[in-house]
Amino acid sequence: MRPHRAWLALFVVLLLLPAGPAQGDPRDDKKRVDAAVATAASILEGATERAREAAKSLAAVNVELPAAREHAAAARGEVVAAEVAANTARREAAAAELALAAASDRHEATARQVEVARERVGRFAESAYKGSDLVSFNLLVDARTPIDAAERLGYFERIMSTEKEALDGFVTARRAAKQAENDAGLAQRRAEAARLAAEGALAEARAAQAAADAAVAEVAALADQREEALTVAEEERDASLARYEEAKAEAERVEQELREWEDRQKVTRPGGRVPAIRPGARLLMPVQGWKSSDFGMRYDPYYKVWQLHAGVDIAAGGGQPILAAADGRVIRAGWNGGYGNYTCVSHGRYKGRGLSTCYAHQSRILVWPGQQVRRGQVIGRVGTTGASTGYHLHFEVRLSGTPVQPLKWLPGCLC
Numbered sequence: 001m002r003p004h005r006a007w008l009a010l011f012v013v014l015l016l017l018p019a020g021p022a023q024g025d026p027r028d029d030k031k032r033v034d035a036a037v038a039t040a041a042s043i044l045e046g047a048t049e050r051a052r053e054a055a056k057s058l059a060a061v062n063v064e065l066p067a068a069r070e071h072a073a074a075a076r077g078e079v080v081a082a083e084v085a086a087n088t089a090r091r092e093a094a095a096a097e098l099a100l101a102a103a104s105d106r107h108e109a110t111a112r113q114v115e116v117a118r119e120r121v122g123r124f125a126e127s128a129y130k131g132s133d134l135v136s137f138n139l140l141v142d143a144r145t146p147i148d149a150a151e152r153l154g155y156f157e158r159i160m161s162t163e164k165e166a167l168d169g170f171v172t173a174r175r176a177a178k179q180a181e182n183d184a185g186l187a188q189r190r191a192e193a194a195r196l197a198a199e200g201a202l203a204e205a206r207a208a209q210a211a212a213d214a215a216v217a218e219v220a221a222l223a224d225q226r227e228e229a230l231t232v233a234e235e236e237r238d239a240s241l242a243r244y245e246e247a248k249a250e251a252e253r254v255e256q257e258l259r260e261w262e263d264r265q266k267v268t269r270p271g272g273r274v275p276a277i278r279p280g281a282r283l284l285m286p287v288q289g290w291k292s293s294d295f296g297m298r299y300d301p302y303y304k305v306w307q308l309h310a311g312v313d314i315a316a317g318g319g320q321p322i323l324a325a326a327d328g329r330v331i332r333a334g335w336n337g338g339y340g341n342y343t344c345v346s347h348g349r350y351k352g353r354g355l356s357t358c359y360a361h362q363s364r365i366l367v368w369p370g371q372q373v374r375r376g377q378v379i380g381r382v383g384t385t386g387a388s389t390g391y392h393l394h395f396e397v398r399l400s401g402t403p404v405q406p407l408k409w410l411p412g413c414l415c
Contacts (some may be wrong), residue, residue, distance in 0.1 A: 051239070054232035061225050068218045075212030082205030089198030096191030103184035110177040117169050243338070244305055247387070250337045251310060251403075254358075258344060258401035261331050262354035277350040283325035283409045284375050286359065287382060287393045289316030291414060295405045310403035311358070311396035314414070318363060318391040322380040324373040325357045325395075325409075333365050339394070340386025341365050343379060353400040360394035361385050 293313035299306055328347040336342035341362035347355045363383025373379055384391050397406040407414075 050232060051236035054228075054236070057225060057228075071218070072212060075208060075214075078208035079205060079212050082201055082208050086198055086201035086205055089194055089201050093191055093194035093198055096187055096194050099187040100184060100191055103180055103187050107177060107180035107184055110173055110180050113169075113173045114177055117173055241305065243387075244307060247338045248307070250339070251308070254336070254339075254344075255398070255401035255403075258331060258346075258354070258356055258398060262346065262356075262400065277326075277348050277355050281409075282411060283357065283397070284323060285411055285415060286323050286325050286357070286395050287314050287316045287320055288415070289314040289320070289382075289393070291315075292392055295403070295407065308403065311360070311394045312406045312410075313392045313394050315390070315392045316382045318382055318384065320382040321378045322359055322362060322382060322393055324375055324377045324379050326375045328356070328373060330367045330369050330371045330373060330379075331356060333367050333369055333371075336360075336386075338387035340388060341380070341383060342386075343367060344398075345373060345379070350399060356398045356401075358396040358398065360396070361388040361392065 291312060292315040293309060295309060295312050297306055298309050324345055326345075326347045328345040331344045331346050333343045334341070339358075339360040341364070342358065342360045343362065343365055344356050344358040347357065349355065359380055361383055362380040362385065364381040365379075366381070367373060367379045382391055382393050388394075395406055397404050397409050
C-alpha cells in the first residue's frame with residue numbers, strides 16, 4: 001500500500017470503526033452502520049459530492065468488514081466441526097459393518113452346528129424307532145457270558161447318553177443361533193444409523209463450506225469496495241481541499257459581515273436603548289428533530305484537515321417549519337454557497353457583544369433582510385441545499401459574528 005493510502009486507512013479505522021466486534025441484534029448492526037455513515041457524511045459535508053459518497057461507502061464497509069470476517073471465520077469453524085463429525089460417523093459405520101459381518105459369521109457357524117446336531121439326533125431317533133427294544137434284546141441274546149452281557153448293555157447306555165448330549169447341544173446351539181441373529185440385527189440397525197449420521201454430517205459440511213465460501217466472497221467484495229472508496233477519496237483530494245478553503249473563506253466572510261452590520265446598525269427599542277439579552281437566557285428550539293452533529297472542530301481523516309463545524313445539525317423532515325429562536329431583525333437572507341439557503345437574525349446585545357442566530361440549508365426562505373421577526377415565527381423550511389447530505393437544519397449562535405456552542409443557548413432536552 002502506498003504511504004498516503006496507509007494513513008488514509010489508519011485514520012479511517014481509528015475514527016470510524018465502532019468499539020468491539022459487531023454481533024448481537026442485526027438492528028444494532030444497522031444502527032452502527034447508519035451512525036458511521038452519518039458521521040462520515042457530516043465530516044465531509046464540505047467536500048465534493050463524489051468524495052462524500054465514497055466516504056459514506058467506506059464508513060459502512062469499515063463497520064461491516066469485521067462482522068463479515070467474523071462470519072467467515074465462524075463458517076470455516078463449522079466446516080471443520082462438520083468434517084470431524086462426518087469422519088466420526090464414517091468410523092462408526094465401518095465398525096458397525098464389521099460387527100455385522102462378525103455376527104453373520106457367528107450365525108452361519110451356529111447354523112451349521114445346528115444342522116449337524118439335527119442330523120445326529122435324526123439318525124438316533126431313526127435307529128431307536130426301527131430297533132425299539134429288539135436292539136437291547138439282541139445285544140443280550142448274543143452275549144456269551146454275564147460279563148459280556150453287562151458290557152454290551154453298558155455300551156448301549158453310553159450310546160443313549162451320547163445321543164442325549166447331542167440333543168442338548170442342539171437346543172444350546174439353537175439358542176446361540178437366535179442370539180447371533182439378534183446381534184446381527186442390532187449391528188445392522190447401528191450400521192444404518194451410522195451411515196445416515198455420516199450422510200447428514202456430510203450434507204452439513206457441504207452447507208457450511210458453501211456458507212464459508214460466501215462469507216469469504218463477502219469479505220473480499222467489502223475489501224475491494226473499501227479500496228475503491230480510498231481511491232475515489234484520493235482522486236477527489238484536490239477538489240475537496242479547494243472546497244474546504246472556500247468554505248473557510250466563506251465562514252470568515254459571514255463573521256466579518258455580521259460584525260460590520262452590528263457596528264453600523266444598532267437594533268434599538270423606543271428611546272434609543274439597545275435591547276440586552278439577560279445572562280442565562282434560553283433561545284427557542286428552532287425546529288423539532290434530533291441532534292445529528294455537534295458544534296466544534298472536526299478532523300477529516302481522509303484529507304487530514306481540521307475544520308470548524310460552526311453550528312449544531314438538527315435532523316428533521318424536509319419542509320418542516322423553522323422558527324425564529326428569539327425576537328430580532330433579519331440581517332441576511334439568501335443563497336450563501338455551502339450554507340445553501342441561509343438566514344441570519346440579530347437579537348440584540350449580550351454582555352456587550354451582538355447576539356445573532358443563523359439557519360442554513362433551508363428549502364425555502366420566508367423572510368427578507370431588514371424584516372422584524374418574533375420569537376417562534378416561521379422564517380423558513382427545512383431543506384438540504386448547499387453542502388448538505390440530507391434534510392436537516394444547521395443552526396448557529398454567533399457573538400459579534402463569531403460562532404459559539406449553540407447547545408448552551410438551547411433547552412437541554414432539545415425540545
